[in-house]
Amino acid sequence: MSQVVANGHLSAKAVAPIADGQLPVLKLDKIAAPETQVVALVGDGSFQFGVQALWTAVRYEVPVAIIVWNNGGYQANRRYLHDYGRRAAATGKYIGVSLESPTIDHVAICKAYGVEADLEWRPVQNLLLTAGASYLHSEIKDKRVYAQVCALNGVVVCTVENPTIKVGANTFAQIDGQPLPNAPKYNLNFTARYNVPVGEAGRLFAMTDWNVQGYTNFVLYKTKEFYAKGAFEGGLKLGYENLDKGYEIALFGRNITNEKNLKGVIENYMAAVYNEPRIVGVSFRTRF
Numbered sequence: 519m520s521q522v523v524a525n526g527h528l529s530a531k532a533v534a535p536i537a538d539g540q541l542p543v544l545k546l547d548k549i550a551a552p553e554t555q556v557v558a559l560v561g562d563g564s565f566q567f568g569v570q571a572l573w574t575a576v577r578y579e580v581p582v583a584i585i586v587w588n589n590g591g592y593q594a595n596r597r598y599l600h601d602y603g604r605r606a607a608a609t610g611k612y613i614g615v616s617l618e619s620p621t622i623d624h625v626a627i628c629k630a631y632g633v634e635a636d637l638e639w640r641p642v643q644n645l646l647l648t649a650g651a652s653y654l655h656s657e658i659k660d661k662r663v664y665a666q667v668c669a670l671n672g673v674v675v676c677t678v679e680n681p682t683i684k685v686g687a688n689t690f691a692q693i694d695g696q697p698l699p700n701a702p703k704y705n706l707n708f709t710a711r712y713n714v715p716v717g718e719a720g721r722l723f724a725m726t727d728w729n730v731q732g733y734t735n736f737v738l739y740k741t742k743e744f745y746a747k748g749a750f751e752g753g754l755k756l757g758y759e760n761l762d763k764g765y766e767i768a769l770f771g772r773n774i775t776n777e778k779n780l781k782g783v784i785e786n787y788m789a790a791v792y793n794e795p796r797i798v799g800v801s802f803r804t805r806f
């Protein structure tokens with residue numbers, strides 16, 4: 519189930535209190551109904567009124583999506599100013615309603631709060647570029663916490679870089695300062711899609727997608743073996759889509775550069791789990 523929350527500033531006439539659509543309210547909606555997918559559609563002006571809610575959302579891991587409608591100003595107020603006394607209309611000076619010079623970099627704001635950020639750009643017709651970034655810093659802060667390390671029949675089999683202690687036959691590493699396992703430090707995504715219209719409802723398309731993952735540790739302790747850094751994977755899809763009839767046929771490739779990326783480990787056996795090798799295939803998708 520999904521629910522879209524609009525904030526009422528879609529037209530200049532709908533001057534609902536900004537608070538109705540403010541980010542803190544959305545966050546509360548999500549906490550009250552965790553099974554509901556909450557999406558904030560928020561003007562760039564309104565976004566500024568509750569931007570600090572991003573911090574709370576990240577701290578308490580409240581998953582809301584936020585779409586910022588960016589018209590570079592408080593358009594509703596500009597409209598009022600235009601009508602009010604007609605002075606602004608006569609002079610062309612609309613004071614206090616611009617959000618430009620400096621331009622606000624919303625993606626950078628989100629990154630600063632530790633939120634995932636996405637950017638969509640259509641530089642020319644039929645070409646869509648998207649970029650996404652997320653950053654995550656996790657750190658265990660407790661000198662008293664230890665984790666059992668890779669060992670087979672009492673013999674340590676990997677190269678542990680934390681201080682260790684032995685308790686009976688088992689070896690434990692002190693993991694103070696370590697990041698959480700399987701939590702990439704950052705994720706970068708990039709996609710590009712180009713459409714060539716064919717007739718009324720058809721289009722040929724070419725698309726590519728790329729993902730790069732920052733340092734990812736697969737266990738609780740630090741080793742020379744059990745981590746990945748800068749792993750990347752790319753995909754390619756060439757196809758035809760008919761929007762009227764609702765089908766798509768495509769030739770696709772996954773992991774097209776055939777990267778071998780470590781995805782997980784079986785510690786005691788020093789065994790590695792890798793990603794899928796390059797896959798090339800044909801796909802057909804339709805709607806019923």
Ligand SMILES: Cc1ncc(C[n+]2csc(CCOP(=O)(O)OP(=O)(O)O)c2C)c(N)n1
Pocket residue numbers: 527528529530533534535536537560561562563564565567589591592593594595
């Ligand atoms: C809490 C609160 N403060 C101030 C206002 C006055 N106000 C109404 S609309 C608006 C600007 C909204 O700007 P934006 O979200 O960018 O939407 P736009 O009008 O540009 O579409 C302001 C400041 C309000 N409605 N509520």
